[in-house]
Amino acid sequence: MVGFLVLLNQLICKFKTSLHDILVEVFPAIASRIFNIIPQDAFPSEARSRTEEARELQELQKTMYTFLHVIATHDLSSVFLSPKSRVYLDLMMQLLLHTACNHKDILVRKACVQIFIKLIKDWCARPLGEEHVPGFQNFIIEVFAMNCCLYSVLDKSFEFHDANTLVLFGEIVQAQKVMYEKFGDDFLIHFVSKGFSSAQSPQDMAEQYCQKLQGSDVKALRSFYQSFIENLRQQQNGSLVFR
CATH class of the missing domain: 1.25.40 (Serine Threonine Protein Phosphatase 5, Tetratricopeptide repeat)
Structure with a gap:
């Protein structure tokens, strides 16, 4: 095979x-x-x-x-x-x-x-467009975004000092940009209100994330999101398990 x-x-x-x-x-x-x-x-x-x-x-x-x-x-x-x-x-x-x-x-x-x-x-229209694959958008927003784009990078096994891991992190950040482009506030509100809240994110950092995501500078978003995740890790001190 x-x-x-x-x-x-x-x-x-x-x-x-x-x-x-x-x-x-x-x-x-x-x-x-x-x-x-x-x-x-x-x-x-x-x-x-x-x-x-x-x-x-x-x-x-x-x-x-x-x-x-x-x-x-x-x-x-x-x-x-x-x-x-x-x-x-x-x-x-x-x-x-x-x-x-x-x-x-x-x-x-x-x-x-x-x-x-x-x-x-391929499968998702721009905001308010017809859903091409029923259930796929909800799966991406509620399951993929939360587990892959937040909880997996919060895990201490996600090593930012490793070059390949940084490349993976770049793809995860790109995924967030694409989700925002396709789903707009449907993605952003759920990701921040559900995901960031469960990670006990400070309100000011959540607001900064929204600003970076809505901007056009992907490198700035990537840099901020890495700092954001590292700060959340320090805040939690490894005491929370997300998956």
């Missing part, structure tokens, strides 16, 4: 949207076979003692996320919405979310965040 996915990735990169109809046919079979056997952490307890099996599962998992990333970033996200593929959409969202928040490989986490960013751009 790994070899087949690698071949598909190469074909998509070369032929792009020309492969749409083929992917519509093969994706449901791939999803039905892989999504239910891939553990979220790639190391199920029964495989821990069998190193080769664990390694193969890990390789399959990483290749699968690369496959989903290649589809999303080559304007083929409609493949996920075909009638036969929609039944796997919820499971795919849960796998992507868990991986974006928790995977030990930071580059895999980054790829999953990038997938979410592309899906938001």
Whole structure:
């Protein structure tokens, strides 16, 4: 299966949207076979003692996320919405979310965040627009934003001194910009009133965040948000567990 996915990735990169109809046919079979056997952490307890099996599962998992990333970033996200593929959409969202928040490989986490960013751009109209995928906007605002963009970076395991982690953080900040562009105050009000409140954010810092998010300087937003998260960590002194 790994070899087949690698071949598909190469074909998509070369032929792009020309492969749409083929992917519509093969994706449901791939999803039905892989999504239910891939553990979220790639190391199920029964495989821990069998190193080769664990390694193969890990390789399959990483290749699968690369496959989903290649589809999303080559304007083929409609493949996920075909009638036969929609039944796997919820499971795919849960796998992507868990991986974006928790995977030990930071580059895999980054790829999953990038997938979410592309899906938001593809599937969500501007504020007050018709919802293209019912329930997706609520999932992004209420689940993805809270867990990936706030709670996962508040966790002390999110190491700002690591270069790859900083790249991941940049994608997480970009996701917030995209959510604000697409959802407007629906995102901002929920993120601040629910998320920041649960993190016991000072009111003045929440207001500064809103100003930075609504501005056009992404670097300034990124710098502020990192300081904001680090300040919240110090304030909580590691006493709160968010997930």
